[in-house]
Amino acid sequence: MLKLLPLILSAGLLLAGCQTQSPIAPTTTAEQPSVFGKGTLYELTIQGGDAQPTARINSQRLTAQASEPFSTPLQFSGPLSTASFIDAQTRTRHVRATFKVTNNTARTRGTLVFMPAALTDTDGDPTNNAARPTVRDTPFHSVRLFDGSDASSQAERLIATRGKTFNAQTGLTEVDPLTTVFVEDHFALTGVDINTIPFPPVPGLSLKVQNYGWVFGLPQPGTSRNVTFAFDIPNIDLAQPGNAPYSFTLVFETVEQTVAPMSYFRNVITASEAYRIESNDYIRTPTTCSDARITNYIGTSYPEELKTCMIVQTENGTYGYFTTTNDISYQYSGTNFINYTPAAFPANMP
Incomplete structure (x- = not known):
């Protein structure tokens, strides 16, 4: 299972449609290292x-x-x-x-x-x-x-x-x-x-x-x-x-160090941003979090509780979502984590 990378994230997101959303301050549940x-x-x-x-x-x-x-x-x-x-x-x-x-x-x-x-x-x-x-x-x-x-x-x-x-x-x-x-x-x-x-x-x-x-x-x-x-x-x-x-x-x-899905997803965001900065390129099409451009930075371990994890990038940032095995989903807007069901990329990805 995967482990820790630091990331400071803030701000909010407005999403259109009938889905419910609630911005959260991400918490980390860690297993015994x-x-x-x-x-x-x-x-x-x-x-x-x-x-x-x-x-x-x-x-x-x-x-x-x-x-x-x-x-x-x-x-x-x-x-x-x-x-x-x-x-x-x-x-x-x-x-x-x-x-x-x-x-x-x-x-x-x-x-x-x-x-x-x-x-x-x-x-x-x-x-x-x-x-x-x-x-x-x-x-x-x-x-x-x-x-x-x-x-x-x-x-x-x-x-x-x-x-x-x-x-x-x-x-x-x-x-x-x-x-x-x-x-x-x-x-x-x-x-x-x-x-x-x-x-x-x-x-x-x-x-x-x-x-x-x-x-x-x-x-x-x-x-x-x-x-x-x-x-x-x-x-x-x-x-x-x-x-x-x-x-x-x-x-x-x-x-x-082993951590739960939210912390793993933070690691994925950090790694994706590192790739975007260092390569002067970006992940242009939706891809799974197991993509080598990400795992080259954080390894290939992942939480057993993770069912789906997707990332995509524009020239300006990183976006994505994940779903756990008990069907809890979070979306990353480029600035914030949103509890968002069903799992999907943000409607607006500048």
Whole structure:
């Protein structure tokens, strides 16, 4: 079943005819999420605050006694690219790194969330820790300045986010729509407390998964797609930028999230819009939500409760509807979800 992508939707719709309609604030009913590749922790290390930082990802399997390297269900290779720049107007450093991720499993469907995790030493004995603890309640460790000195006190300044780029024409920093979608509030989106997920124990440590992460559609077995991790570091001293964190390591887990039809349909809308923006084209004829132009972004999982799901686009937007197995239908007008029966595309699709 499918999983989460963020989307903010508003406004209303007037429809002609005799059908009844009632605009709603969409709610999400989520099923119990699970850990993908149980016992696997990943560490992303970024070094360098200049235009071309270095980055690497390591993985380790946690056992009852310690940790050990092994063949993970996901293979990260690269980085394919890294970038860092300071927005002088906002005094914020923006850092990003893109990796290729290969699915080494036989799984053909799934949407994953790469969720940062804080690791705390539970007994004060560093000799029995299966992994390196992070700083306080953050998912970061090994935070250092340009000169290599310890900057653990600044770990809270590191903000996980979606990749950004600087628009030289407007002079503003903007979200790069080609980068991996970032969920800022997992609970608000899914209604699931991430701490209810039964993560494998980490010897010598307590593990607390954070309420945010990067959404990743699982590629087909043996195939790959890219993921971009990004971070903001605010309040940069422009006269002495070296006083801000220069290198750090992020610890993260891989969570597979399942959600109900409304959330899945939100994912479909988000993916369709991403396709329209990135391809400079659009889905001109009505098509099912299983179309490859959509599933390339979110994977091929879908809720069992979903009976029908259709999408169509114009140059200006995305429209569609879905029906559940108990014959509840919702229509998406391009701006809002409408409880609408019988299921149909909007009468007006500018």
